[in-house]
Amino acid sequence: MPVIPVRRWSGAVGALVLATVAIVAPAGPARAAVGCAVDYTATIGSHTGVNTPPTNWRVNGVACVTDGEPPTVIADPTSDSVPEGTGAGFRVRLSHPPAEAAYLGMTMRGTGGWVSQPVMLRFTPTNWSSWQGFAVGSVQDANTVDDVVVFTLSFPGYLSDTVTFTQIDDD
Numbered sequence: 132m133p134v135i136p137v138r139r140w141s142g143a144v145g146a147l148v149l150a151t152v153a154i155v156a157p158a159g160p161a162r163a164a165v166g167c168a169v170d171y172t173a174t175i176g177s178h179t180g181v182n183t184p185p186t187n188w189r190v191n192g193v194a195c196v197t198d199g200e201p202p203t204v205i206a207d208p209t210s211d212s213v214p215e216g217t218g219a220g221f222r223v224r225l226s227h228p229p230a231e232a233a234y235l236g237m238t239m240r241g242t243g244g245w246v247s248q249p250v251m252l253r254f255t256p257t258n259w260s261s262w263q264g265f266a267v268g269s270v271q272d273a274n275t276v277d278d279v280v281v282f283t284l285s286f287p288g289y290l291s292d293t294v295t296f297t298q299i300d301d302d
């Protein structure tokens with residue numbers, strides 16, 4: 132992991148505040164920042180304090196992570212069974228805050244008849260960690276096939292996630 136030195140920070144004993152930080156990134160093309168959590172240790176006189184890494188740290192506009200994983204769309208559950216003619220659903224959120232609000236991209240691929248809400252889920256720098264629900268329904272069909280549909284959930288700059296629903300056919 133590259134180490135990017137913090138050139139300047141300021142504070143006052145008794146009210147230590149990380150007021151201004153200048154980050155000098157190595158020259159070269161922008162790359163997804165992985166594992167760029169920031170730790171610092173401050174030693175002032177006889178006092179030593181260690182911070183907790185910020186959750187909204189970004190490098191080159193890309194959200195960093197504190198656990199070594201890249202920003203990702205998180206769906207739950209990622210698979211489920213749906214009795215024919217009934218409903219199910221999933222919930223989704225982001226692993227890290229985005230730089231700006233955007234709509235979740237959603238595509239469906241599979242077989243059989245499925246219905247879903249005519250809504251778009253939007254994530255912002257403030258609601259990114261809150262689960263948002265999405266309902267899906269299996270349509271009654273005349274065949275005896277356990278149809279399957281896969282939802283692919285995408286967000287700009289994030290790894291996608293998928294949710295697979297398998298119909299439990301009742302014919």
Ligand SMILES: [Ca+2]
Pocket residue numbers: 215271272273274275276300301302
């Ligand atoms: Ca059927």
Ligand SMILES: [Ca+2]
Pocket residue numbers: 243272274275276277278298300
């Ligand atoms: Ca079927």
